Amino acid sequence: MYVSVVLFTADLRLHDHPPLRAALDGARQIVPLFVRDRRVDAAGFTVPNRLAFLADCLRDLDAGLRARGGRLVVRSGDVVEEVCRVAAEADADEVHLAADVSAYAHQRERRLRRALEAEGRRLHVHDTVTTAVAPGAVTPASADHFAVFTPYFRQWSGQRLRDVLDAPGAVGVPEGIGSEELPARAAVAGLSPGLAEGGETEGRRRLDAWLRSGVAAYEDRHDDLAGDATSRLSPYLHFGTLSPVEVVRLARRAGGPGGEAFARQIAWRDFHRQVLAARPAAARADYRTKQDRWRSERTAGDDIQAWREGRTGYPVVDAAMRQLRHEGWMHNRARLLAASFLAKTLYVDWRIGARHFLDLLVDGDLANNQMNWQWIAGTGTDTRPNRVLNPVTQGRRHDPDGVYVRRWVPELREVAGAAVHEPWRLPDADRARISGYPDPIVDLADGLARFRQARERG
Numbered sequence: 001m002y003v004s005v006v007l008f009t010a011d012l013r014l015h016d017h018p019p020l021r022a023a024l025d026g027a028r029q030i031v032p033l034f035v036r037d038r039r040v041d042a043a044g045f046t047v048p049n050r051l052a053f054l055a056d057c058l059r060d061l062d063a064g065l066r067a068r069g070g071r072l073v074v075r076s077g078d079v080v081e082e083v084c085r086v087a088a089e090a091d092a093d094e095v096h097l098a099a100d101v102s103a104y105a106h107q108r109e110r111r112l113r114r115a116l117e118a119e120g121r122r123l124h125v126h127d128t129v130t131t132a133v134a135p136g137a138v139t140p141a142s143a144d145h146f147a148v149f150t151p152y153f154r155q156w157s158g159q160r161l162r163d164v165l166d167a168p169g170a171v172g173v174p175e176g177i178g179s180e181e182l183p184a185r186a187a188v189a190g191l192s193p194g195l196a197e198g199g200e201t202e203g204r205r206r207l208d209a210w211l212r213s214g215v216a217a218y219e220d221r222h223d224d225l226a227g228d229a230t231s232r233l234s235p236y237l238h239f240g241t242l243s244p245v246e247v248v249r250l251a252r253r254a255g256g257p258g259g260e261a262f263a264r265q266i267a268w269r270d271f272h273r274q275v276l277a278a279r280p281a282a283a284r285a286d287y288r289t290k291q292d293r294w295r296s297e298r299t300a301g302d303d304i305q306a307w308r309e310g311r312t313g314y315p316v317v318d319a320a321m322r323q324l325r326h327e328g329w330m331h332n333r334a335r336l337l338a339a340s341f342l343a344k345t346l347y348v349d350w351r352i353g354a355r356h357f358l359d360l361l362v363d364g365d366l367a368n369n370q371m372n373w374q375w376i377a378g379t380g381t382d383t384r385p386n387r388v389l390n391p392v393t394q395g396r397r398h399d400p401d402g403v404y405v406r407r408w409v410p411e412l413r414e415v416a417g418a419a420v421h422e423p424w425r426l427p428d429a430d431r432a433r434i435s436g437y438p439d440p441i442v443d444l445a446d447g448l449a450r451f452r453q454a455r456e457r458g
């Protein structure tokens, strides 16, 4: 009997899943497999928030497979060894896998292909599972990837997306393939208290609700910090419980400027992926170096700690950093402000900030996180690399009534309106009421001068 293994990685869903469809088309039985990869653990990517969300995703995937007569097989160890072991146990002919973009994913694919071929099995790698448009599918005339978003987006928009695939009706899994117990969220310590629930079922529920009542106002409201009017689908896209192809198609069908503006954000996601796929070293090294001599843990330890704890004395930055700790998630505008403050106003190495984000973000994603940090640090793809976001004017613009700040910074709850963005300007009598909230750790003008000087020197 023809048997296929489907190795799930960042594509933990049954709907619109090309590897699963291809495996079921070709084989009588399949082994849906997830490997808890010890190399990913060793690299420090397995942090409590994402581990808990992953546990939800795996349980939901298993439940979906069981409802179709199958089940999920979970193993842990070296991913290549485990896939080969399962393939041998099932006497499988082939393995299906979604393409991914990091250096690690490329190496995994190469190792897997070599090991499987040595045993007479084939590896099939599928595009457009974790992206809407595959990295490399659109390129400029004279380069292997786009370094600027606008021309990328023009070509991306003109691509015809493949059809969306239904979830399978029935899934047959061979007897006797052992599985470890599924991980459970309850067993993970150190979670953010407001962490979202994971899984395809929850992701699809949120997507439906978003298309029905959120996306229409997206263009106008996406930067409204207090309104919290973005989709919050990022963790579901990161773990692949939602398909980017399906999300873009549905957003376009929802129509209007909201649908288009939302689809454009998925294009940003694809954009960063095609950069990282072409330049895997950009996960760690400057994509376009500005010869920065960043401040570090050694030279700016107290500032970095204040930033991590949300105690910089700049309310919108502190609100952002506290939201991150509480929810394992942050609004995009808050990410921009918190990151600009660290990399430019404090002139601290973007890698330190990126690492802290990855330690907490439930959607923490190598391509999106590192490339957005580089964008903000001015070492990435921003065409205005030396712009600096002012946390006071930005706070006033995107949180004009101070509601976002008061939500996350209880010390400032008694301060009304936009005055909350500059607590140091309050009259003495009012300042007494905000005891416990720190004075600014840096003067914005000094921070700006330091950054400009550094860039001119570079």
Ligand code: FAD
Pocket (backbone or CB within 6 Å): 222, 230, 231, 232, 233, 234, 235, 237, 238, 262, 265, 266, 268, 269, 270, 272, 330, 331, 332, 333, 335, 336, 339, 357, 361, 363, 364, 365, 366, 368, 369, 370, 372, 373, 376
């Ligand atoms: P929506 O506004 O509803 O957008 C829909 C989807 O589009 C998002 O879910 C996301 O998949 C994608 N998207 C939106 N904005 C961007 C963007 N700027 N770049 C790439 N994709 C985008 N996003 C992550 O998924 N993981 C990360 O680790 C991550 N780190 C970031 C770090 C910094 C410093 C910055 C500035 C941004 C980062 N982002 C990251 C991008 C963005 O902030 C989040 O994707 C977004 O806030 C998620 O909220 P949402 O799902 O409500 O987004």
